[in-house]
Amino acid sequence: MPQLEFLQQIREKASIRKKTIVLPESHDERVLKAAEILTKEKIASIITLGNEHKIRTDAQRIGVDLQNIRIIDPEKSDRLSDFANFFYNKRKHKGVTIDQARETVKRDLFFGAMMVSEGMADGSVSGSIATTADVTRAALFCVGLKEGISILSSFFIMVLPEKTYTFADCAVNPNPNAEQLADIAISTADNHKKLIGEEPYIAMLSFSTKGSAEHEMVDKVRQATQLVKSKRPDLNVDGELQFDAAVVASVAKKKAPESVVAGKANVLIFPDLNSGNIGYKIAQRLGKAEAIGPINQGLKKPFFDLSRGCNVDDIVNTAAIACLMAE
Template sequence: GANRPTADVLRAALRVAGTDPDAHCVSSSFLMSLPDGRRFGYGDCAVLPEPDPEQLAEIAISTSRTFEALTGEEPKVAMLSFSTKGSADHASVQLVRQATERVRERAPGLSVDGELQFDAALLKSVGDHKAPDSDVAGCANVFIFPNLAAGNIGYKITQRLAGAEAYGPILQGLALPVNDLSRGCSASDIVNVALISIMQSQSTATRPGPSGL
């Protein structure tokens, strides 16, 4: 991935590793580590340009599992939009709502809510005001973007403006651990993604996610 686009890496991964039979689609996530020690999961930032509700739900479940496996922290998943709890209505907002309901059906033990704007998902003061009944608003640590444009832009803004370390793209939905790199990666990025791949290879393929699935 350091010298090739993600599409080339993904084609090779599909040929060599194949897909996980339990996965609905292949996606990706980033582990974002901020200078103050906070860590967040971002998905999908590299693979699916316009996910449908089922794919977006799969991205949320897969990203929450990746985040928990790498950090040991309980995932609290925010399904992001430009709307919070009906503040706006649009086809893209409805898609996020549908995906949120699908996540709840498939992973009832996972803490997830949507649709939420980013500030409502991250900041308690804003979350308490915009979504007072939400158990995710204001304390989310996994952010699911509605499409690839938002996700890719979002992780790069966090990396470049907030000084965050961006580990990934971590590919999800493959039968074996395979990961990618941004063509703007540094030597430390390569080392970090290699270490993540080693951790994944040492874990059992049947390790349950936060929902017990």
């Protein structure tokens, strides 16, 4: 399936869910243009943050229609004090004062994160201007990790003509331990089902298949596999598996004939960032797969980070994905 067709399906599915997405960086023209598309195509209800006069002036200058788009000025919001108190109580053990908390939640990223945390929005998309570090801080400080998940991670959707795969973690965690690797697998499997709409078959990848090699790096993958099975017995997972045993049926018959996953894996969990980052780029550049991502996961609610080089369509598509990942 071509990437454009896949993303169009994502937009259509998102429009059915009728979710609300906050776009904090309204001082970016790309964000205003994306807000207009998301609203006119009825993909999501949109909230933008900032000085209303400036936003309306900017929109008029670039020809963007703000009809049905809600604008909230954090500095004038009646929720500012509540958000400041919430943030203060969360961070006072780190020495944050109430005045510092108030100044922090006035910032668009953090105000947007508080809106998501408090249920005023189903998700947030930012990072067209802010750094990944700032987006991540707002996400972890305000939204927090999903219950039972120990780590913020990321995944890529890899679209090939014959099949769509989900790869993780290829962008965030350099060397997750066994528990973290298990949680990455669980998060990725759940999101594969939400976005692709098919049952996940999780391969915990290694340079060994079912004891063909012994090494501490293989031990980590075996331990992670067992943790996934114990935490989520409903999931189809197996490991350790080499890449060919995971995705090629004829190889799976020889290397792992008893496996329910080998030969038909669609969720591929790499043991570390070296292998994950290299793996997705090989699939993209030599295998001609269309790579969508990285997409953050593991949080209580979607709080996504864009590349600062993103275009308007990237923002629209990321918001649509947030709609599908929202509870």
